[in-house]
Amino acid sequence: MARTPPVPKRPAKPATPAELRDAIRDEALRLGFDAVGFAPASPTPEARYERLEQLSAFVAHGFQGDMGWLGQRIEERADPTTLWSEARTVVSLAMNYGPLTDPRAVLAQPERAAISVYAQGRDYHEVMKSRLKALGRFIWDTYQHDLKVFVDTAPLMEKPAAQAAGHGWQGKHTNLVSRQFGSWLFLGELLLSVELPFDAPETNHCGQCRACLGACPTRAFPAPYQLDARRCISYLTIEHVGPIDAELRPLLGNRIYGCDDCLAACPWNKFAQGAREAAFVPRAALTAPLLAELATLDDAAFRQRFAGTAIKRIGRDRFIRNVAYALGNSGAPSTALPALVPLLTDTSALVRDAASWAQARLAGSP
Known part of the structure; x- marks a missing residue:
């Protein structure tokens, strides 16, 4: 303020x-x-x-x-x-x-990172x-x-x-x-401090639609118009400080910062427009980057890469925690395991825990 x-x-x-x-x-x-x-x-x-x-x-x-x-x-x-x-x-x-394209498309590329649309620009x-x-x-x-x-x-x-x-x-x-x-x-x-003529409030136009509720991977909506943040991927990958509950980790998929699923599922997006503000145009480095490459970032490299973005505020360790979970969900041991090995001895206990879980999960991959 x-x-x-x-x-x-x-x-x-x-x-x-x-x-x-x-x-x-x-x-x-x-x-x-x-x-x-x-x-x-x-x-x-x-x-x-x-x-x-x-x-x-x-x-x-x-x-x-x-x-x-x-x-x-x-x-x-x-x-x-x-x-x-x-x-x-x-x-x-x-x-x-x-966004100009459906942000959920990257979910079909499990070796790449899904970053929420809002965080891909400044x-x-x-x-x-x-x-x-x-x-x-x-x-x-x-x-x-x-x-x-x-x-x-x-x-x-x-x-x-x-x-x-x-x-x-x-x-x-x-x-x-x-x-x-x-x-x-x-x-x-x-x-x-001055009273001006007011605009008419908008009314609800959701009708019987439940597309957003059904789109949530973690069932974070106990009822329409109610959100349990403790199950929301945006909350878990951004606000939650410690390890994410083991039952929810597989449901993260390759989402490492935020989640757009419920937003993108809304039928009203057919009238949406691409952002005209240049600051919100996605940076190339934040559009579906390779998880294995992100896993190599130390604190200095993390700060440099995400300077000026919302991602920087969660810090390197929490970010790499998310990357490790996504590597564990990738189903690609040949590329994910080499990226995880250095994280098993990381200075952060949070990162080590996530890497250990991911390694165990990949051990059961085909």
Whole structure:
């Protein structure tokens, strides 16, 4: 969360609420955002109650796993005005990172790594943050309204805010679905101290479809609109710190960072578009790299290879843990075993454990 510079460049430009809304939307689109929406900062009592109930139930079931912070500041997550009492409007901003091809195609190449679409380009947090700050500076310098910027850095429930602003709805996989962009949107927010005309909230268009639920390799959805993160491959390969449960390791396949299966299965993706932001174009080195080659990375090589990406934040040891599991799932002992041998004596106990498991699994491969 950050504030814009306190000193404006010129006297405030007068504008009606509608004029200010339109100016913010135009500037946001000029800066490269793909969708802009406006919603009340304070949700209705019904919406606030629903958010509290959903998050409280999620935590009560332990679905958050190691992400203990999700059980903290629940009241603040349900109502942005508890974060900043002066907030009157949420400006929800979205950037499209849609892939040009089906990201599940690499799953048929078990000797190569499947990396989530969102992590194949530059770290979206940095891209969004710089654009949001630029938009914030425009608002402050031109109109001098107080504001705060959020990019997944404070207890603000982004997906409900995006739905209230008209971007899409939370699908049965709990992620945002857009009629225009499918499942592929990054989100960020500005809280403004002035009330602007609001966009109509989006309604749910999932109908009877259960494609996303059936696509999950680990059955991480106990029911529609409920996610047990402890079984989610994205959580397991990114957020989970220690060894992954032995029963789940074979289900990871060659997914070493995140999982796109439930997102890619959504029929609304037929309307999706490829990302137009250059920063989100996949790096060649992150598009289906060979697992055996990734297994050779030491800490310095890991940092160099993944500089500027979201992958870097999990660290080398957790990353190589995931690579080792994938090598064990490859069914290709001739290439996987030589890559695993050095990992059996790695300085990291986490890596050694994963390599030992992978070696044993390959011993039973044809």
